[in-house]
Amino acid sequence: MFAIRVAEHATTIVPTAIAWLSIRTRWPDVFGISVDTVYGLVVGIIVLSLGVDWWTTRFSVDSGGISYDRGFWVRRSTSLAWSEVVSVQVSRSAVARLLGCSRVLIGIGTESKANLAIEAVPQAVAAEIEDYFEAGRVRPSRDTPVPGTRSRVVDTVAEDRSGSAEAECASALASRVGSHPVDSGDLIYRIRRRDYLLISVTYGQFVLLFPFLMGLYENAAALLPLSPVLPAIPDIPGPLWVLVVAAVAVFGSVAMAFGMLVAWLRYRSFEVRIRAGAFAMSGGLISAESRQMPRSQVGGVRIQRNPLMCVTGYARLAFVSRQSGERIGANIVFPAARLERVRDSIRSHFPAYAAAADRPPKVSRPLRWGLIGVAAATFAMTSSAATAMSPVRAVALMAAVAIMLLAAVNYCWATAALDPENAVLHFRRGFLWVTHYVVPWDSVYFADSYQLPVTGRLSVGAVCLGVYDSRAVRLWVPVSRPALMDQFIEATTSGSTVHGNEEKA
Secondary structure (H helix, E strand, O other): OHHHHHHHOHHHHHHHHHHHHHHHHHOOEEOOEEHHHHHHHHHHHHHHHHHHHHHHOEEEEEOOEEEEEEOOOOOEEEEEEHHHOOEEEEEEOHHHHHHOEEEEEEEOOOOOOOEEEEEEEEHHHHHHHHHHHHHHHOOOOOOOOOOOOOOOOOOOHHHOOOOOHHHOOOOOOEEEEOOEEEEOOEEEEEOOHHHHHHHHHHHHHHHHHHHHHHHHHHHHHHHOOOOOOOOOOOOOOOOHHHHHHHHHHHHHHHHHHHHHHHHHHHHOOOEEEEEOOEEEEEEOOOOEEEEEEEHHHEEEEEEEEOHHHHHHOEEEEEEEEOOOOOOOOOOEEEEEEEHHHHHHHHHHHOHHHHHHHHOOOOOOHHHHHHHHHHHHHHHHHHHHHHOOOOHHHHHHHHHHHHHHHHHHHHHHOEEEEEEOOOOEEEEEEOOOOEEEEEEEHHHEEEEEEEEEEOOOOOEEEEEEEEEEOOOEEEEEEEEOOHHHHHHHHHHHOOOOOHHHHHHHO
16 A cells, blocks of 8 residues: 555655755755754654554455445444445556555445545455456346347457457356356457557657656756756758758657557557446556446447547547546546447447437537637747747747647637437537537536627627536537527526436337
């Protein structure tokens, strides 16, 4: 637990250590108190609290349920039957895999954010918890698929011609917990080598932040005891357009290689199975995760496309969980699949979402031309100002402005539409990095409207809709008339829901 906590909070520990070194160099004593003493006391309290947390945490699992006790001064005791558990997520970071343990997140309810997070659990115990949860969830019902049938969700195993024999058939092994057989399920998706290339653009874009990080380091070195070791960029002679093409080629190649590496580390041996009316996802090399989501917990779908996916006709599909809470909204993700198969999977498993997924809403013409005009005017002004700079600085400035403008226009390129017949909201944002949500109205947990009057009958405004994804997400919908705001708010807060329509049917 100590090692895992340190690894998880490295982003907090490292800046704190840098700040401590900087302060003790300039002000070793504050108000007569040693800075080292203050930091040592804080670290001691944190370590002591972690030790007490480990010493007082107890849990047990069996076929009847799970019991969990934690706390020293205030004791928290929880006892759950498996019928009350709606989801189980097992995460294994690089440090956890090295130590042979896992972190188990147990979702309790869909209305509250209550969940149990059990850290440093041995992998055998984590697998036992998953088996107990699945065995308690499996019940004969009309939603349970007939054994032996295969679901055509996304890219099937038979479509993979580049892998080994494991890519041609699903495993027939089964495990048992007590007297409950646990089926390995039908393999409906397994990542392929081609998918890493499609995903690489999503992660490779972060290389574009390197020039901004260099500037941030230089500014931090002036305040902290850091040496400015970054090399100076020399002025390279040549036409401006040649420098731009060369810079794009170099950064593009580095970004693609970096994205391929991250995609391979994150999605190595990634696969999705369906069994007993639930989706099960597992895989990952550095941070391995195992997730299960019953079909009844799916509260919408999310379709994402990066520029390479838009060109090649592929997409990323995620089934959004209904449950809120700390990462317990465990989405089932298909990292890269043909867009036609993504829509077929939605049509097969969630017919109410099919029409909205097939016809994404289009951005209004005034919004499109307004965003394009503002971006073009801003870039033209920057180009005019960059003529007095050196070629290298001019290229860097224009590239930075172009990236920021593309990101801003892509985010504001948003629209939404309502499907009253199926009580579904579909939201679309972006033209390069596209995000398309299709969620039922009862998955919207709040709706706010903002309005700025321009003239007597003309106003500019936006509607903010909150939905639960793997985290709380705010969907901003630009609108031009107050009537549209009222329509969105009335629809998403009305009593008509997908589940209500199903019960009526």
